[in-house]
Amino acid sequence: MNNWRLYGDIELDPVLRAALEAFVETGYHGATVRDIARRAGLSVPGIYHHYATKQDMLLTILDLAMEDLLSRSRAAKDEAGGDPVRAFALLVECLVLFHCHRRDLAFIGSSEMRSLEHANRARITALRTAQQRLIDAEVDAAVRSGRFRAAYPRDAARAVVTMCTAVPSWYRADHESTPEQVAARYVNFALGIMHYEGAPPA
Amino acid sequence: MNNWRLYGDIELDPVLRAALEAFVETGYHGATVRDIARRAGLSVPGIYHHYATKQDMLLTILDLAMEDLLSRSRAAKDEAGGDPVRAFALLVECLVLFHCHRRDLAFIGSSEMRSLEHANRARITALRTAQQRLIDAEVDAAVRSGRFRAAYPRDAARAVVTMCTAVPSWYRADHESTPEQVAARYVNFALGIMHYEGAPPA
DNA sequence: AACCATATCGAACGCTCGCTCGGTAGCTGT
DNA sequence: ACAGCTACCGAGCGAGCGTTCGATATGGTT
Numbered sequence: 001m002n003n004w005r006l007y008g009d010i011e012l013d014p015v016l017r018a019a020l021e022a023f024v025e026t027g028y029h030g031a032t033v034r035d036i037a038r039r040a041g042l043s044v045p046g047i048y049h050h051y052a053t054k055q056d057m058l059l060t061i062l063d064l065a066m067e068d069l070l071s072r073s074r075a076a077k078d079e080a081g082g083d084p085v086r087a088f089a090l091l092v093e094c095l096v097l098f099h100c101h102r103r104d105l106a107f108i109g110s111s112e113m114r115s116l117e118h119a120n121r122a123r124i125t126a127l128r129t130a131q132q133r134l135i136d137a138e139v140d141a142a143v144r145s146g147r148f149r150a151a152y153p154r155d156a157a158r159a160v161v162t163m164c165t166a167v168p169s170w171y172r173a174d175h176e177s178t179p180e181q182v183a184a185r186y187v188n189f190a191l192g193i194m195h196y197e198g199a200p201p202a
Numbered sequence: 203m204n205n206w207r208l209y210g211d212i213e214l215d216p217v218l219r220a221a222l223e224a225f226v227e228t229g230y231h232g233a234t235v236r237d238i239a240r241r242a243g244l245s246v247p248g249i250y251h252h253y254a255t256k257q258d259m260l261l262t263i264l265d266l267a268m269e270d271l272l273s274r275s276r277a278a279k280d281e282a283g284g285d286p287v288r289a290f291a292l293l294v295e296c297l298v299l300f301h302c303h304r305r306d307l308a309f310i311g312s313s314e315m316r317s318l319e320h321a322n323r324a325r326i327t328a329l330r331t332a333q334q335r336l337i338d339a340e341v342d343a344a345v346r347s348g349r350f351r352a353a354y355p356r357d358a359a360r361a362v363v364t365m366c367t368a369v370p371s372w373y374r375a376d377h378e379s380t381p382e383q384v385a386a387r388y389v390n391f392a393l394g395i396m397h398y399e400g401a402p403p404a
Numbered sequence: 405a406a407c408c409a410t411a412t413c414g415a416a417c418g419c420t421c422g423c424t425c426g427g428t429a430g431c432t433g434t
Numbered sequence: 435a436c437a438g439c440t441a442c443c444g445a446g447c448g449a450g451c452g453t454t455c456g457a458t459a460t461g462g463t464t
Contacts, residue, residue, distance in 0.1 A: 025316070026231065026316070027229055027230075027231055027232075027316065027317070028229075028232075029229055029231035029232035030229075030230075030231035030317065032450080032451070032452085033451080033452060033453080034450085034451085042411095042412075042413090043412070043413050043414080044413090044414095044452090044453085045412070045413060045453090045455090046411075046412050048452095048453070048454080049410085049411060049412070050411090052453095053452080053453080054452070054453095110371075111313060114228070115228075115229070150394075151387070151390070152387050155379075155384070155387050156387075159365050159388065162364075162365055162368035162371065162372070163361050163364055165368065166365070166367065166368055169312075170364070177357075182357070185353070185357050185358075188353070188398060189358060189361050189395045189398070191398060192352075192394040192396070192398025193391045193394045193395060194394070195394065195398060196390055196391070196393060196394025196397060196398065197390075234420080234421065234422085235421080235422060235423075236420085236422095244441095244442075244443090245442070245443045246422090246424095246443085247423090247425090247442070247443060247444085248443065250422095250424080251441060252441090255422080255423080256423095
């Protein structure tokens with residue numbers, strides 16, 4: 001990945017674009033192949049010339065999404081030069097930028113995992129786990145060196161990731177804030193979670 | 203609501219219980235009435251004796267969920283005695299307890315809103331908005347009195363709520379931590395978000 | 405000109421969907 | 435004894451589902 005902060009708008013062929021649109025609106029099971037065909041400006045057999053099954057469309061979409069996120073995340077981490085706090089902040093920034101710029105892709109990525117058939121789900125889950133580990137590793141390092149004070153770092157890391165993952169549920173392209181502004185704020189939220197000690201247990 | 207921290211396990215009739223189970227596993231559109239009937243130990247017409255349509259089952263489930271959460275939240279707020287920081291902490295505690303103890307209900311509440319028909323969605327959305335306002339009001343008060351330092355309190359409040367809403371996506375009944383432990387940690391995460399200033403803008 | 409791969413379509417197959425019809429079995433009240 | 439009600443079911447309706455068949459049009463290669 002050359003520049004993990006840079007997002008163009010080209011990415012999906014017309015069929016996948018139509019499928020993604022339909023999945024976002026009604027969910028995988030609610031979307032019909034006829035609806036996807038209509039959105040793509042094709043007949044139903046026209047769709048099947050490009051993808052073998054509806055399941056294949058979902059799988060391809062999720063694969064592209066995770067591959068894009070993962071390669072951007074690795075690039076973001078590399079920019080930190082080994083500083084775990086900086087790496088953590090860059091990873092959160094990257095995660096939020098992705099969830100804003102690739103809103104639909106990210107939304108399906110978190111909401112339609114359960115619609116994948118078993119073997120397909122296993123593959124995508126592995127990619128998600130790799131993404132989570134990328135962040136866990138930096139949090140662990142920052143905690144070990146005493147620069148994060150969170151009492152439950154793993155729980156805190158999960159809270160941060162889920163907070164970012166939820167961005168597509170409210171962010172729209174016409175939102176008053178830019179993705180970059182949202183990302184900057186979320187980096188501070190994440191650092192707040194990691195730095196706050198709170199009251200001692202009762 | 204007598205005690206907003208207290209959760210029994212009775213709440214749904216057999217049909218709704220079966221429908222909830224099916225919705226959680228495959229989503230509203232993926233769940234079939236035949237499947238719901240099988241889970242409930244009834245025939246298909248047996249289901250329709252209790253609910254007019256599949257949509258009615260979803261609506262009833264979401265209605266019960268939001269009503270339960272809202273009345274607990276109001277009780278939690280009342281316990282604060284007018285202190286906005288304390289009210290905020292209690293509301294977060296309440297939100298997390300609900301999302302752990304009523305995991306399935308809460309999960310459907312956040313994932314199947316789009317499956318509601320227009321008029322039904324409007325009603326549930328109003329309840330959700332009321333819930334969000336409950337928290338926003340305390341955050342605003344705490345910011346006005348200078349006890350929260352977050353630069354973007356509305357964004358911070360939304361981040362906190364979505365972080366709590368995401369709990370059902372990873373919490374299971376057999377989780378190593380109790381709902382009460384998770385809630386206590388999340389209260390600290392939320393306070394961390396509200397208290398952390400971060401670096402000045404570049 | 406003949407050939408082949410690619411991209412597309414109208415029509416339809418077999419199946420499952422949400423839902424309904426017309427009934428029955430078992431209570432309760434009179 | 436019997437009417438009326440609630441709770442349920444076997445069978446099946448029409449519609450829509452994912453998918454496929456056999457065909458056509460197009461454009462490049464020989």
